[in-house]
Amino acid sequence: MEPRSRSFHRNSEKALANPALQSAISRTTGKFLGQRADAIAEFPGFEAARDEGSRIKGEALDHLDRHLARFIAEAEKRGAVVHVARDDAEAREIAAGIATREGIALAVKSKSMAAEEVDLNTALEGAGVEVVESDLGEFIIQLAGEPPSHIIAPAVHKTREEVSRLFQEKLGEPYTDQIPELVRIARRRLREKFLSAGMGISGANFLCADTGSVVLVTNEGNGRMGTILPRVHLVVAGIEKVIPALSDLPVFLRLLPRSATGQVISTYVSVLTGVKRPEDAEGPEKLHILLVDNGRTGILQGKYREILKCIRCGACLNICPVYQSVGGHAYGWVYPGPMGSVLTPLQTGLSQGAPLANASTLCGACADVCPVKIPLPDMLLELRGDEREQGLKAPAELLGVKAYAAVMRRAGILEALERIAGVLSQLFFKEGKVPWLPFKLSGWTDRRDFPAPSPQPFRKLWKKQRGIRPWNR
Amino acid sequence: MEPVNPKDRLIRRVAAALRGHKGPVPAAPPASLPVPAGGANRVARFQELFEAQGGDFLSASALEPLLLALGEALRLSGVATLLFPNDDPAARQVAEALVPFGPFTLASPSELRQPSGRPVAGIQSAEYAVAETGSLVQTSRGGKTLLPGLLADVHVALLSPAAFVDRMDECLAALSDDPPRNISFITGPSRTADIEQTLTIGAHGPRKVIAVVFP
Numbered sequence A: 001m002e003p004r005s006r007s008f009h010r011n012s013e014k015a016l017a018n019p020a021l022q023s024a025i026s027r028t029t030g031k032f033l034g035q036r037a038d039a040i041a042e043f044p045g046f047e048a049a050r051d052e053g054s055r056i057k058g059e060a061l062d063h064l065d066r067h068l069a070r071f072i073a074e075a076e077k078r079g080a081v082v083h084v085a086r087d088d089a090e091a092r093e094i095a096a097g098i099a100t101r102e103g104i105a106l107a108v109k110s111k112s113m114a115a116e117e118v119d120l121n122t123a124l125e126g127a128g129v130e131v132v133e134s135d136l137g138e139f140i141i142q143l144a145g146e147p148p149s150h151i152i153a154p155a156v157h158k159t160r161e162e163v164s165r166l167f168q169e170k171l172g173e174p175y176t177d178q179i180p181e182l183v184r185i186a187r188r189r190l191r192e193k194f195l196s197a198g199m200g201i202s203g204a205n206f207l208c209a210d211t212g213s214v215v216l217v218t219n220e221g222n223g224r225m226g227t228i229l230p231r232v233h234l235v236v237a238g239i240e241k242v243i244p245a246l247s248d249l250p251v252f253l254r255l256l257p258r259s260a261t262g263q264v265i266s267t268y269v270s271v272l273t274g275v276k277r278p279e280d281a282e283g284p285e286k287l288h289i290l291l292v293d294n295g296r297t298g299i300l301q302g303k304y305r306e307i308l309k310c311i312r313c314g315a316c317l318n319i320c321p322v323y324q325s326v327g328g329h330a331y332g333w334v335y336p337g338p339m340g341s342v343l344t345p346l347q348t349g350l351s352q353g354a355p356l357a358n359a360s361t362l363c364g365a366c367a368d369v370c371p372v373k374i375p376l377p378d379m380l381l382e383l384r385g386d387e388r389e390q391g392l393k394a395p396a397e398l399l400g401v402k403a404y405a406a407v408m409r410r411a412g413i414l415e416a417l418e419r420i421a422g423v424l425s426q427l428f429f430k431e432g433k434v435p436w437l438p439f440k441l442s443g444w445t446d447r448r449d450f451p452a453p454s455p456q457p458f459r460k461l462w463k464k465q466r467g468i469r470p471w472n473r
Numbered sequence B: 001m002e003p004v005n006p007k008d009r010l011i012r013r014v015a016a017a018l019r020g021h022k023g024p025v026p027a028a029p030p031a032s033l034p035v036p037a038g039g040a041n042r043v044a045r046f047q048e049l050f051e052a053q054g055g056d057f058l059s060a061s062a063l064e065p066l067l068l069a070l071g072e073a074l075r076l077s078g079v080a081t082l083l084f085p086n087d088d089p090a091a092r093q094v095a096e097a098l099v100p101f102g103p104f105t106l107a108s109p110s111e112l113r114q115p116s117g118r119p120v121a122g123i124q125s126a127e128y129a130v131a132e133t134g135s136l137v138q139t140s141r142g143g144k145t146l147l148p149g150l151l152a153d154v155h156v157a158l159l160s161p162a163a164f165v166d167r168m169d170e171c172l173a174a175l176s177d178d179p180p181r182n183i184s185f186i187t188g189p190s191r192t193a194d195i196e197q198t199l200t201i202g203a204h205g206p207r208k209v210i211a212v213v214f215p
């Protein structure tokens, strides 16, 4: 997918001006957050599981060479063909080659963020393959020709009326505003595809090194259909999905559904090992596993290694005040929210992704919810430092920050400025609110009032209200 | 010398990257994970969680009332045909005993590949029931089919009391030496909330899943 993260500001302006989108996002994030909180309250072992999950992922990454080699060997021992793509172009080329060699005309795909990253559909369609997204949300946005807006709920921004009009227009189905009826239509349409497709495409939530197994976690069951019925199964996954052992899986299954949707477990968890055996009743005869690097070894090398622990649960998106305000599309690439704000600059380059790292108040909520304890706010701060070091910051911003630092270091100057601002605000803003600021600063006042500066300096207020003098403690 | 195989090249690249930076110091593994174990309450815990995800649960101390309840549930869901795998004697026995309650016709799972439009129930013995999550475990071990829990409109999973385990770890440990091609944890009917966050049943898989514990 072509990144558009550089235009984050313009993208978010658009999102903020769209009331339907606003209510869809807050409905989704609010619901996920509430259900997550309930599920965790009922599971006293959650904190211990977080520590354990973070530890296992850390160990997996610190010895990723060994675990990857083991995964490849074990998977191939059981009949899989493992492919490796260094970047997105290579991944597209390999996938198109597989489809051509296997003679595929129709492929059913379940959600894979890695496939999204490398723009797999374009490559397959170029090779003459019809690719049908089978996750309901993905199916909807594929019909609409849009990218996903949430990693767990890709069509959060669509209302039932919009979905129905889409089905009417693209599938010739009668209009209905009943959600169960819409789901029935999609079920019927997709069932035909599952039964006739030559290839199923999936991502992987986990890859188990000791058995070469691919693990898929879904609620709809589309991942199950596409990995049992078609003759060929293609897995597209990032190299960081490897965990050392199948026996490590339970701890992640305790973390992922609870963090994502507040479920104790998702409806379907499939552990897929190798190809159809001679005695098997069904299952793919061919299993291709495409491991995608696409910048991951570079991340592994540096101080951001821990972001590769991410299990794509979406909890940090839901809790993030920025995501809650602008939604997923504004981030301009595959991964939105705090995890996306770290991954996008690292995978697509700092000059492209830096606006995302800056679009955060560093409130810390994401680190509090992350099931594998990734220090997301520290990484966002670190990225801003890198941006400065690489000379990518605008001179005006540097000047502003320097001036800010100079003032904040001198209590006397700060107090003098506060007094001036106080007098001015007394003169101009009687209500205690600033409704309008000029030029670039207008972002602070377009959708809300900015609180007017207090007539009294901070230290005076502090002294009065708390009765202490911080400077001679 | 540069290895020619792209897989070896990847491993080399990863190894080189790992030398560049030491990751954070790993914490010691916790002594044990406090996962609520079912113990004597295994079946009750399973039922609670399975039902919370929309599954139906049936158990009775005698066979007769159990068949009556199951037959009634299937009839109410409009089921016309019962499918069972040929190599599953328990499922065959149950299906045959259920016929008069419908009446139902019997068929083999491969017929599911040609959808007929009439609701079909797939009856199959499940290998495990996990109390920790309320999940049924169905695998392809020994060549077993997965179609009854995949394509049927109603999935009936037969459980013996010995199938119940406390945690996921136990059943994975039993399978991990030589994992079958497919291990599926199934917890309730297929669901989606992709339209307006409204929970809707039957996105792709069965619309109804009935766990039946036999005495």
Ligand code: SF4
Residues within 6 Å of the ligand: A259, A309, A310, A311, A312, A313, A314, A315, A316, A317, A339, A366, A369, A370, A371, A372, A373, A374, A376
């Ligand atoms: S960074 Fe953490 S919270 Fe965010 S998606 Fe990844 S695992 Fe979930």
